[in-house]
Amino acid sequence: MRGVAVGERTPDAVVPEVPLDRTSPVPLYFQVATRLQQLIEDGGVPVGSRLENEVELAERLGVSRPTMRRAIQYLVERGMLVRKRGVGTQVVHPKVRRPVELSSLYDDLAKTGRDPRTEIRLLEVRPAPDHVAEALGVAPGSEITWFERLRYASGEPLAIMHNAVPTDVLAIERADLERRGLYELLRAAGRVPRMANQVVGARTATGAEARLLGEGRGAPLLTMTRTAWDESGRAVEYGSHLYRASRYSFELTLTI
């Protein structure tokens, strides 16, 4: 027979105590959140189960209620937990559903082991054309680096990419661009893209485009134009890209 504490609903899952390091520079709420996330991903706290109430949880883990709330909130925002007033906190997903990654094609391909390769067909410093200047929010005629790349994956052509980067944001070197993706270069320079506006459409390929991509004339292409900003709100990149629809599609997870 198992004793049941009076005056409290029994939770489905008990979170084991968490070793906290108060001397660490990592904030307490983050230590708690990370540990909780691990437990959920490893199945220690099963999907669908209800957690203890936050007051008790805070007490047992040895943190204040605001800190415990902040840790839980963090996982709620990432889609792992759901809370309801008067009810409790429940696990709804074993894994984090990321809102959308702001990553470059190169990173994505490299991560999935598809051996990205880049052919730089053009690279020049020039005044920004009007539509580019407008997209970047800079004065017309401002100096930008303009380049065109042909991106291969697994040895096959995949995309034609046109980009503009303001010269005062980053000086682009041909050699760097051949080895690494644009976003990696931006990140390395401390101009981390944080926000982006994308328009995704489709059209059929012209003869020249089809030839470059190894498709037939009139083949369907995915088009994507994007402006990206860093955390201080400064535009760091404008891109206008063409993808072979037969070999590429965009996947995105989004939350309200």
Next chain:
Amino acid sequence: MRGVAVGERTPDAVVPEVPLDRTSPVPLYFQVATRLQQLIEDGGVPVGSRLENEVELAERLGVSRPTMRRAIQYLVERGMLVRKRGVGTQVVHPKVRRPVELSSLYDDLAKTGRDPRTEIRLLEVRPAPDHVAEALGVAPGSEITWFERLRYASGEPLAIMHNAVPTDVLAIERADLERRGLYELLRAAGRVPRMANQVVGARTATGAEARLLGEGRGAPLLTMTRTAWDESGRAVEYGSHLYRASRYSFELTLTI
């Protein structure tokens, strides 16, 4: 000559006092955030300006520092403000860049005054095909409502839409679907979509599709398949849609 208070950096923008209603059910932090957002959008607090420090701001608006912080944090998450420890809080965007709206095509068209109309070409209750069951995360053969719609905007055909909704999530009536968008129906039933996974691609139209959409054979089409979940993590909708690329593109704003 203008006096400068000693012991504090002068801000670029002064937030006027905000009328607060402490009897309202609307939380204080939200009242403050909403008002601040208005001020930024209307230009009362210019883009690029630095706000007063949060301690002073809280004092002057008559709320506690945590409440003020929460209001500011809300706008930081929406991409309007940027904060740096030791520096301050700065306005970076005049308008809210919503992460991405989780709205239906119908809502979007109605909002922009493009007179959406829907022709229901099929509606039946049937067991879920395997790929649909998998996308929804339900048992194969579970009962769903399956329907095909042709969507018009401004009198022109725009999209062919196929959808599946589990019958225990919502009973779909033909009449409702003709007058209102699917997402509006879901919301009205309390099954608010909160998270979605979308895959966007492109292909050329078959003869039948081209005929329905008023395009030529081989015209480029945007394809989109989506699964949407409500806040409790339950799948509420699966959709597989075809858009005329000549008349439609996806725009999305995303943050890391």
Next chain:
DNA sequence: CATGTGACTTTGTCCTGACAAAGTATTGAC
């Protein structure tokens, strides 16, 4: 048996107070 009323649980909001960490500006030594 249905039903609504009230006790109770649980999360949401709000407050005060304190110290730490990161940046900026000033000052002083060389």
Next chain:
DNA sequence: GTCAATACTTTGTCAGGACAAAGTCACATG
């Protein structure tokens, strides 16, 4: 003048307490 040490400003983290609001459940009442 240059550079390092120092003072100061500003946001970040953490604690503890109090009350409100929403949901659940048992129980009394019709």
